[in-house]
Amino acid sequence: MCGILGWVGKRPLEVERYRAALDTIAHRGPDGAGDWSDAEAGVWFGHRRLSIIDLSHAGDQPMHSADGRYVMIFNGEIYNYVELRQELSALGASFTSHSDSEAIIEGYRVWGRKVVDKLNGMFAFMILDRTTRTMFGARDRYGEKPLLFARGDGFIAFGSEYKALLSLPGIGRGYDDFRVLRAAVNPSKGLDADPQTAFDAIEQLLPGEAIAFDLQRLEPEIWRYYAPRYDASRAKAKDADVFAEFRELLTDSVRIRLRSDVPVGSCLSGGLDSSAIVCIARQLVGDDAEYNTFTGHFPGTPADEYHFAKVVIDATNVKSHLVEPTVDRLIDDLPDFIWHNELPTGGSSQFAQWCVFHLAKQHNVTVLLDGQGSDELLGGYETYFALYLDSLRETGDRARLDAEMPQIEARYPGVLTPPSRALRDRLPFRLRHMLANRMGKGSSVLYAIEPGIAQKIMAQDARTRQDQFHPLASALAEDSFGGFLTTLLRYGDRNSMAHSREVRLPFCDHRLADFALSLPPHLLMGEVQTKRVLRESMRGVLPEDIRARWRKQGFNPPQDLWFKSPRLQTMVRDLFASQSFRQSPYWQAGYWNRILDRAVAGEAGLGWILWQPFIIESWRREFFGRLDSAAPASPLRTAA
Structure with a gap:
């Protein structure tokens, strides 16, 4: 289980900026950190490690195949890695670690893109083939692990979290109000069910999808490899x-x-x-x-x-x-x-x-x-x-x-x-x-x-x-x-x-x-x-x-009881009284104040309703303010 971040592009690599962006997801991998780059190919891979299987450095990433042809960053766990390693060993594969990660990279060497059909687990990974100068990646069938990506002028970036991508050069921070509101009404829609995310510059692989592109054209092919x-x-x-x-x-x-x-x-x-x-x-x-x-x-x-x-x-x-x-x-x-x-x-x-x-x-x-x-x-x-x-x-x-x-x-x-x-x-x-x-x-x-x-x-x-x-x-x-x-x-x-x-x-x-x-x-x-x-x-x-x-x-x-709390009431009333809320083109400010009054008076079932404007407006203020001030978390170990 880890955090990944990668950059592929035709412009000179800005490694220090990529490393600073990787630090914003240090919480995903406090046990180790590494990066690798190929300036000629225009590729940088970064990884934060939470050590779960094979705690030695043999399981560190970015991970290289034995012959050096493939380089991979991977977030997740492959639960059937024991059986996969046995199957691959019978086909001539050799392993230098006891990790589940190596089962993916060796599986790709043997089975190519069909490796995803063999995996039972949660995963998001990207593999670089240095010989063909192509990239291949996939997200698990259920979408337990995220694989977000952004395309700009001559680059593709991908990673585990929005904050890391939004910290990279050339990726704007605009977002779609409608998608956010749609999710407030129906959490099944708006934020996770579509290739386009709430952030204008960021897309996502959907559950059971794979992606491939070559380093020259940077035009991704995306397909669904799994459906029930x-x-x-x-x-x-x-x-x-x-x-x-x-x-x-x-x-x-x-x-x-x-x-x-x-x-x-x-x-x-x-x-x-x-x-x-x-x-x-x-x-x-x-x-x-x-x-x-x-x-x-x-x-x-x-x-x-x-x-x-x-x-x-x-x-x-x-x-x-x-x-x-x-x-x-x-x-x-x-x-x-x-x-x-x-x-x-x-x-x-x-x-x-x-x-x-x-x-x-x-x-x-x-x-x-x-x-x-x-x-x-x-x-x-x-x-x-x-x-x-x-x-x-x-x-x-x-x-x-x-x-x-x-x-x-x-x-x-x-x-x-x-x-x-x-x-x-x-x-x-x-x-x-x-x-x-x-x-x-x-x-x-x-x-x-x-x-x-x-x-x-x-x-x-x-x-x-x-x-x-x-x-x-x-x-x-x-x-x-x-x-x-x-x-x-x-x-x-x-x-x-x-x-x-x-x-x-x-x-x-x-x-x-x-x-x-x-x-x-x-x-x-x-x-x-x-x-x-x-x-x-x-x-x-x-x-x-x-x-x-x-x-x-x-x-x-007990959300209904929570909104009777004087501290939370004060926060919500201040939010509803703010100029930005009252002048919003989508909120009906007067109705929200009456909803709060009804909840405080004891009407049941209104806590979930009140949560929506409270969390959305708090998100607008807190997330973007912190993104602007995010500081590096810890030094990186640079992989060979």
Whole structure:
């Protein structure tokens, strides 16, 4: 796990400026730093190392192949590197380290671009072929690791974080207000689902994409090397066989993600996903091995799930560590939180995640397994039930449809759009917007944005149907590989790297995706269950109190209570009173003040709404101010 930065161009190299830019992401790799350049080719590579596998200098980067032909910088982990090294050795490859990184560079020597098909892991890498004077790189299938790039007059730069690229010469700092606002309304859109990022000068590889270009023309070719694959044979599989195979796949996913030369632990919320991982990990490491878990809790509030986490802790005998994210800590940490996240976050749950990773750092656990990705892949959100029912209609499963629809409505009241909301949504949007602002009612960010911009946002938020899948699987594929999960993975990458921790996600394994998305709808959400395939596969593994939890509770701090804090209220009121906010072409300042008044008076559910202008305006001030004053973090070791 590391940070990378590179420059390829036809102008003279400005190595000291590149090194200073690399220092802005020193947090991604505090264990080592190096750079390499070829002035004739116009190439500079920089790398910050967080040592996880092969802690010796043999694993340092930039990494060179034995014959010197290839040079690589790589961020991430390849979990099946042991098997790849064995396969490559049988094909004549030799290794000088025990690192996973070398499996990529040797794999490229043997398989060329098809090396990406062999990798099971999270990764972003660039490889220079000094003989053909070409560059090849790729981003992992889920987009766990970022690969950002910028093109200018005679150069291409690429790296792990925006701040590093924005510190390079020739890369402007302009950004797109509309994309930022669009993400405030729908986090699945605007910032991570498109090749163009919020910053005008910076693009990104999407999940499962690769890039190649030659050093002379600098015209990148970008293509998708991975998309979830539909296997029609799954439709006829026996339920018991499906559950058994899923359990085997998930167990193996956890197994290979436990590979590490530094301590490994887990984030544990008390939910189904993180609990499953902790229980499987305990089985794999054995009863006598110390295994640490890290939990955020919010005592005395409805947001607290610690009592569920305690069930897992007692059942597995893990060593538990707790942290309580508070509104005062949020205010104190806000400048650093914004700096490291680089873009506005969707809610305060990302700050709770920040606190958990910091807790792991305090206890010297470098690698953390986490349950992210299960909800989007397996149908974990109650809103997916409408798509589940659509899938039953489309597949002609009328008996199941008729039996389960009333049961879903009974267990999850209101999850199928209630008639009152359906009637409201049929009113013209501008009329709803006008009434909300005139009467001070409503709880949508859209009502607090200039109506023309709000309508443009709504027009761009429709789902795209993937024909090979039924409606539920299509939505799960979209949300997992370019939708909401991609944004959550950005949060996880930035928050973990801010504290120099590596987070590994067993549910983000492409073998699980190819398996789950080929299942008929009733195995995903049948029997009135979210994530049915996971629940059934975990019988006898998970404590029953956890396995049978029907109501999902996200990892969310008590935002409504936080906005009653005098300190936070003062910050938000000052922000709303500022000239820049009142004169904004997109914020409806009066409506925002009424939203705050309603929240302070005790109206529930407004904390998430208030978070949006608070974090966006704080980001505008904090991130760019710090970017201008960013100073070098530590000296570099220059690679030979």
